[in-house]
Amino acid sequence: MRGLDAAPPAPFARIPPLAPGMRIGLYGGSFNPAHEAHRAASLLALKRLRLDRVWWLVTPGNPLKDNRALPPLDARLAQARAVADHPALLPTGLEAGLGTRFSFDTVAALVRRFPGVHFVWLMGADNLAAFHRWQHWREIAALVPIAIIDRPGCTFAAMASPAAQALARWRVPESEAAVLPLLRPPAWVFLHGLKSPLSSTQLRAQG
Numbered sequence: 569m570r571g572l573d574a575a576p577p578a579p580f581a582r583i584p585p586l587a588p589g590m591r592i593g594l595y596g597g598s599f600n601p602a603h604e605a606h607r608a609a610s611l612l613a614l615k616r617l618r619l620d621r622v623w624w625l626v627t628p629g630n631p632l633k634d635n636r637a638l639p640p641l642d643a644r645l646a647q648a649r650a651v652a653d654h655p656a657l658l659p660t661g662l663e664a665g666l667g668t669r670f671s672f673d674t675v676a677a678l679v680r681r682f683p684g685v686h687f688v689w690l691m692g693a694d695n696l697a698a699f700h701r702w703q704h705w706r707e708i709a710a711l712v713p714i715a716i717i718d719r720p721g722c723t724f725a726a727m728a729s730p731a732a733q734a735l736a737r738w739r740v741p742e743s744e745a746a747v748l749p750l751l752r753p754p755a756w757v758f759l760h761g762l763k764s765p766l767s768s769t770q771l772r773a774q775g
């Protein structure tokens with residue numbers, strides 16, 4: 569695989585070596601701040617999708633959010649590392665390194681850079697509900713399988729969303745989640761079993 573022996577270019581300098589066939593979850597987020605539900609959702613995906621690692625893509629700024637009060641990337645990254653605290657969970661500043669902000673650009677760059685790796689996009693049910701507003705969302709679904717992690721209060725909005733409707737015929741039963749990373753996209757699964765009410769909004773409100 570390209571790049572396994574050569575010195576990695578700067579954005580990947582802190583990424584441990586990858587081998588062909590590895591399964592990597594991509595978990596994008598503002599992480600403002602990171603919390604236990606991020607960790608629990610990642611561990612759920614790790615187990616159910618039989619992933620080798622989950623990379624937390626700490627965004628330079630969600631394109632759909634007002635980021636004026638967003639703390640600097642380095643601070644969010646350091647805090648995310650403290651929360652992740654697991655050998656298979658890897659908070660990264662990859663998007664800043666790649667110069668990407670839209671998830672499609674990030675995913676396309678990673679798929680191009682690591683052609684033998686099985687990437688899976690991970691997101692909470694609230695993000696499925698708004699997925700049709702993302703840039704090139706259909707193309708993201710065509711590039712990598714997607715796993716949705718349920719979130720209290722978001723289940724109905726997620727399942728009734730334009731994206732869920734449009735992608736309905738490619739939904740895989742939860743009982744087959746373990747093979748999702750190997751499936752040709754589009755393919756997606758809805759994972760139940762976390763249902764954590766935690767949110768960064770709530771933590772910010774508590775100071």
Ligand SMILES: Nc1ncnc2c1ncn2[C@@H]1O[C@H](COP(=O)(O)OP(=O)(O)OP(=O)(O)O)[C@@H](O)[C@H]1O
Binds near residue numbers: 596598601762770
């Ligand atoms: N309690 C949760 N259950 C399931 N998924 C979650 C949960 N909290 C966050 N996520 C998911 O984690 C990813 C990163 O989320 P983010 O950093 O925006 O945290 P958040 O708690 O949703 O923040 P905010 O309240 O500021 O919107 C998103 O895909 C989001 O859907």
Ligand SMILES: O=C(O)c1ccc[n+]([C@@H]2O[C@H](COP(=O)([O-])O)[C@@H](O)[C@H]2O)c1
Binds near residue numbers: 695
């Ligand atoms: O690419 C887009 O258009 C897009 C629109 C909204 C959100 N995202 C990504 O969704 C991820 C979750 O964002 P957040 O703020 O809900 O944690 C994060 O990686 C964002 O960059 C991406």
